């Protein structure tokens with residue numbers, strides 16, 4: 001089923017989460033051990049992130065540097081198929097511009113369609129760690145809008161070889177990312193929202209937000225979106241803080257603020273166990289308020305560890 005159909009059929013806020021593909025060399029069992037503890041809360045769908053290649057530079061005997069491309073976490077398409085088959089639950093693979101040319105994107109979408117996966121979260125993708133700005137793949141897309149155009153095109157039966165019209169087309173329900181605290185590249189929130197609106201006008205069905213720790217940021221964002229004519233579901237993304245170091249790591253990576261009350265409480269913790277407990281309690285309070293607001297689902301970023309997300313879900317679902 002499509003994500004939007006799950007929202008329409010639900011009579012209360014649903015529990016959903018995002019997983020990272022395990023590190024390469026791991027196996028499906030590792031993944032299932034991560035997902036198993038969360039399945040009793042009946043997620044209607046599970047998101048699987050996509051991680052593009054990274055570059056490492058090796059000193060060679062001739063004195064030159066060799067650039068080597070390496071992928072840490074392979075397999076989003078295969079993992080989605082495995083989860084869908086094992087748990088009989090829908091999956092939402094993340095599809096990114098980075099590292100893909102249009103042909104590779106089309107092939108991934110053909111595989112997903114064939115496997116009965118009818119949802120995608122369309123993203124630009126993060127930049128390569130060694131680069132300061134996003135660099136598109138030659139023959140690939142620069143922005144989520146361009147990738148979205150390709151997915152919508154395939155839904156309408158348009159493939160890259162325009163002489164070969166497949167009248168069946170694909171049938172993807174399309175999610176996109178939204179940033180209550182603004183995307184880091186955008187000059188301001190209003191400019192960022194113009195592009196978000198464009199994504200909806202082009203055919204995206206719903207928005208999932210970047211993580212936030214202050215619900216007011218989400219409420220303001222939703223109000224602003226509605227006033228700009230963005231009327232699709234806006235799914236809040238939540239992450240329970242799990243370590244003291246995340247107080248500085250998360251703002252650095254995701255360009256978000258940690259509210260003073262939360263930061264002070266985590267700082268005061270003697271160890272990470274205590275910090276994780278504070279993170280769980282904060283996420284429960286955030287979730288309760290968002291449920292009262294009437295969000296169709298709460299989307300938790302598990303970031304490869306299910307313990308804290310399970311504790312939050314136990315208190316709410």
Ligand SMILES: Cc1cc2nc3c(=O)[nH]c(=O)nc-3n(C[C@H](O)[C@H](O)[C@H](O)COP(=O)(O)OP(=O)(O)OC[C@H]3O[C@@H](n4cnc5c(N)ncnc54)[C@H](O)[C@@H]3O)c2cc1C
Nearest residue numbers: 049050094123124125126143144177183185186192195210
């Ligand atoms: C819910 C969620 C899930 C994510 N999952 C992943 C994942 O699995 N893998 C991964 O690598 N990253 C993931 N990310 C991170 C995401 O890829 C980065 O935040 C990336 O920098 C931006 O992606 P986007 O789709 O929002 O980009 P875009 O919508 O393309 O926006 C990027 C920037 O360009 C601007 N912009 C947008 N369209 C245009 C245009 N046509 N012309 C000019 N400017 C434009 C926007 O205002 C913004 O500042 C995720 C983020 C979220 C919120």
